[in-house]
Amino acid sequence: MHAELLMIGSELISGAKLDTNGQWLCDRLAAQGIPVRFSTLLGDTLDDNVAAFALAISRSDLVVTSGGLGPTQDDLTRDALAKAAGVGLVQDDRALAMIEALFARRDREMPDRNRIQALIPEGSSILPNPIGTAPGIWMKTGIAHVACLPGVPRELKAMFDEELVPRLRAVGLGGRVIVNRVINLFGLGESEVEAQAPDLTARGRVPEVGITASDATISFRIRAEGVDEADALAAMQPTIDAIYERFGDLIVGEGTDDVAEAVIALLHDRNKTIAVAESCTGGLIAHRLTRIPGVGPVFPGGIVSYANEAKTDLLDVPADLIDSVGAVSAEVAEAMAVGVRRRFGTDVGLSVTGVAGPTGGSPDKPIGLVHLGLSLDDHTTHRRLSLGSEQPRPVIQSRSAKHALNFARLGLLGKTP
Known part of the structure; x- marks a missing residue:
């Protein structure tokens, strides 16, 4: 079981804006026991979005998107998902009522253009957005469940926790816990560290161990799964013990410690x-x-x-x-x-x-x-x-x-x- 992310917005691929939503989603999905296998940044081009959706729903159990749900002409997520799924768009009256109510609470007249945000692909349902005008979309198509979330971080995070997580559990996605631990070393180069740990970083090893380098600090990144956190921690403990035994004096801390x-x-x-x-x-x-x-x-x-x-x-x-x-x-x-x-x-x-x-x-x-x-x-x-x-x-x-x-x-x- 794995997830795929589609992070949508020309501002992301132009370098004008950093994709912080992707990092947050990877972390939160891992906490649900769903590792992210693919992540793609996409601009606001319909054909590219349709192609990315078609590929994602053919190979991933869960597809989570961010962005492209607004009322402007470059907000194409709903259209791209519908085309990839081979269905049309329909108005969701509940979504329209929510959008109208939000404008009413703010004592503003709703522009006619915002009605487009109530359109969703046939066969899908909405993910209510309690703090913004863009409802999300929840749909089963291909082999995947698809969750489309807005690009505004505050809205995305609230909808993930309140709306998406219960749906993931209801359809049997997740259930296991993924735990990550980082052990930081200083004093050897990345290749020198790996040369002393080929058994720890071998492909396909369980638990998975990777090595990264930043400003001459070398980090072992350990990732383990379990039925709960205690089970996952127990699975990674022999690996942690091996790293400390092998690299004791070089270890400067864990997590963000340097x-x-x-x-x-x-x-x-x-x-x-x-x-x-x-x-x-x-x-x-x-x-x-x-x-x-x-x-x-x-x-x-x-x-x-x-x-x-x-x-x-x-x-x-x-x-x-x-x-x-x-x-x-x-x-x-x-x-x-x-x-x-x-x-x-x-x-x-x-x-x-x-x-x-x-x-x-x-x-x-x-x-x-x-x-x-x-x-x-x-x-x-x-x-x-x-x-x-x-x-x-x-x-x-x-x-x-x-x-x-x-x-x-x-x-x-x-x-x-």
């Missing part, structure tokens, strides 16, 4: 504080920390010491050290970490200095060279990164910030490389 959240959690857990000294990242590390609620007790502040003079004046990095080894060096990174820790009186000092480009590189210190410093307990250490001279400045800055936070995370775990 490296910064892991650092903050560790600082709270260990009752420690951190301060940061940033050069090439220009305050990005501090930004990622301070966007997390509850960071105040563990992060008193940081210093953006971009110029060499700032490193000397604000962090007490010796000027002769910078002159001898350069600002982008292991020695200066360590001195910055010690200096910011002393300045704020924290348990941890974290620093970053590097060449973010697109200019400023040299044969000895190319664009993408970054040094991290970490002062923790009674020792100070550093790490050298080569992030690639071909990378644009924002990518180098973002990766540097995330690697620095991960350096602090490993240090707090007692596993600094």
Whole structure:
């Protein structure tokens, strides 16, 4: 059993508007035990819509559409569904009464054009819209049940929960529960992670496991079915255990949690504080920390010491050290970490200095060279990164910030490389 989505509107395929309804529907259908197998974005062209409907009702158990139910000439969903099903359109008196009542409540005269919204394909019924003028459509045709919903997110969501879900259950669609879990890793590339987990990501495996990458964070996405949530969670638990056993130190969190959240959690857990000294990242590390609620007790502040003079004046990095080894060096990174820790009186000092480009590189210190410093307990250490001279400045800055936070995370775990 699976569903198919048809997301209709020229504004979606032109890039003028983002399809947020599709993401929401995938999540809500999964909660009903109905996975989405296909999703198509369509413009307001009748022939394309008819073809998409014809294909969808021939291969999917449930087809859910969004958009195209308004009163204007480019609202073609009702016409396309009727043509694909080989039937005509008829007026639904109940739908017309609802539309007229809505205009009356708003003390407005109903334009004659809105009568078209009461037309539905023969053999279908309406899905009442309690907050808008566009009734939905519910129809069985081909092998599929079809649910046409309006494109306005607020209306779509209300109608899905109040009108569609009961109909799905009445016709026996769904019934099982699909549970998704995301485990996030940092420190290896996507291909390196997959090379260590071919058994977990094999096609056809149950439960299903996929790998995605975003800003160098690698995520395992686990999907399991069950008769209820507990059954689905039990089905995925051995897979979760295998991931934690295989990738323990690389795991930074679950769901939306990433490296910064892991650092903050560790600082709270260990009752420690951190301060940061940033050069090439220009305050990005501090930004990622301070966007997390509850960071105040563990992060008193940081210093953006971009110029060499700032490193000397604000962090007490010796000027002769910078002159001898350069600002982008292991020695200066360590001195910055010690200096910011002393300045704020924290348990941890974290620093970053590097060449973010697109200019400023040299044969000895190319664009993408970054040094991290970490002062923790009674020792100070550093790490050298080569992030690639071909990378644009924002990518180098973002990766540097995330690697620095991960350096602090490993240090707090007692596993600094």
